[in-house]
Amino acid sequence: MPKVTVNEERCRGCELCTTACPKHIIALSKRLNAAGYHPAEVAEQDKCLGCAMCAMMCPHVAITVEK
Amino acid sequence: MSVVFKKPDALCDVTMHYCPGCTHGIVHRLVAEVIDELGICGKTVGVAPVGCAVFAYNYFECDMIEAAHGRAPAVATGVKRANPANVVFTYQGDGDLAAIGTAETVHAATRGENITVIFINNTIYGMTSGQMAPTSLPGQVTTTSPYGRDPKLAGYPIRVCEMLATLSGTAYCERVSVDCVKNVIQAKKAIKKAFENQIAGKGFSLVEVLSTCPSNWGLTPIEALERLRRDMIPYYPLGVYCDRDAFAEVEAK
């Protein structure tokens, strides 16, 4: 199963990843990181295609994708 | 499991200072990915601008020089002429490249200076908090065009790719966008070509990247991408404006 890992401290909560995900499974969490942003998280990892489109749109290079 | 996407090695492992949703980070990553793919990090020298990308010298693993406002193409010229085996790129915003540094840009291009220029066009001065840029659109409200840019008072925006394509020294210029995955992939292709051209000695290569500035546009990051698509792309059409070996004719003679 593909795996998306968000570096939560690097994430700025801009939501650009959410515009890219074909499965609409990445969204901002309710948590806050140290910088005060809600980091992105993948809610339903089992639906992930491992396409890395979320990572391609991430301006802070906070996403790693494994497949 | 194998890693299908991670931070490129040529990008330093640090948190960049850019505002949430600012697309500078995407373009930094693309440049770093290209440097990795071409295996040139050890011989690349980057020249950072003045503007939002001023700290780019902290973000790339290659040697970096911080230039004065607008002077990056001149600095890059000095580096490239001193050590032609180096791969030299500049990373510049619209104020840097198309206002205060217009002369340096145009003359580096017309000399066919064998460098790669990454040009970020977000139609605004970001670092100084939202003043009118040479690329601000007619009617665009900024802190120094508070009633909207009036071409009768403030002139028209500069279309850099179109202008530079008229110069014989320009080998390659393409305008790309980073508003969606498809365009990001195309942007990377263009950046890669701009580096490959330099390695092949073809002359001056520039990639203009339409980018966003959510903070100073007063929009959310997602709204900013929409503005880029709705307002910027029609005024600044995407595509290749010039693609040739600037010195092919001279060499043929």
Added chain:
Amino acid sequence: MSDKILMKGNEALAEAAIRAGCRCFFGYPITPQTQLPEYMAKKMPKIGGTFLQSESEIAAINMVLGASAAGVRAMTSSSSPGISLKAEGISYLAGSDLPAVIVNIQRGGPGLGGIQPSQADYWQATRGLAHGDFRVLSLAPAGIQEAVDLMGTAFDLADKYRMPVMILGDGIIGQMMEPVRLPDPVTELPEKPWAAKGTRGARKHNILNSLYIQPEELERVVRERYERYAEVEKNEVRVETWLAEDADIIVTAYGSTARICRNAIRAARADGIKVGMVRPITLWPFPSAAYAEAAAHAKGFLDVEMSMGQMIDDVRLAIGCSRPVRFFGRTGGVVPTPAEIRAEIDALCKEVL
């Protein structure tokens, strides 16, 4: 060392720079220094160096910055209005701790001024060059041989202290011809581990930068740089004193004006007046000690410049205003005559003897 050959100042400076290891020259035409880039245009392609005529003085100095950052000995030359344009880049060179040699063959100012010899850029060369806390090491040759010799010194000092060095000449130095002995080309250049010429994967990246957002950090960097400037002040003062040991009157001038003063001093000595000379070769660091020494016995100073009086500030500071300092200057491109200076010596004698 070559045999003596007859060379024009601008061309001799260019040849000396090449022999000092300069391999990148960037410049823009301006009278009265244009023969320097012209010489470089002829010579550089033959030796694998770079000559590039830039689109502006601003571009030229920034190309110098790039080449210098890349670890190569680089220079530019210009004349007064062009140096004003280079000011920005010189500040960035200083702020990035980069070596470079800048030649200013001065002409009259302000503005477009004139094209005849002048020394009205003394303040610019020694203090007001551009924004920020920084120094430029300024060398003022009084003849073509000295200009040639100082060119090698300029590159060495620029590398040693990682700072911009200016050779401050004037239209006379640039245009006149004299026999010179050229030095042998340098064969070894200093290592520059700080240079941006690619990490080769063997080290962390080098960053050449003048930006420090944290004020404390910028203050620290500037203070460290000033510690280096203190070393320059301690080690690099160059001055010529001539007939000064017993002198009642000290004539002081730099560059080509000092040559004219020499004739006036000889004439005055022949008439029994004890006149000597202090001639700064480094304008910064200023040879203050030589003036203080002369002030111990001299009764008055005559400062002669091709300006309305700029170096005179440093002369007065050097002697703590302990003696009268008379000024004689011609400006706008007018060169003072030995007779005029002789008359000023007589007038000063009446004042102080």
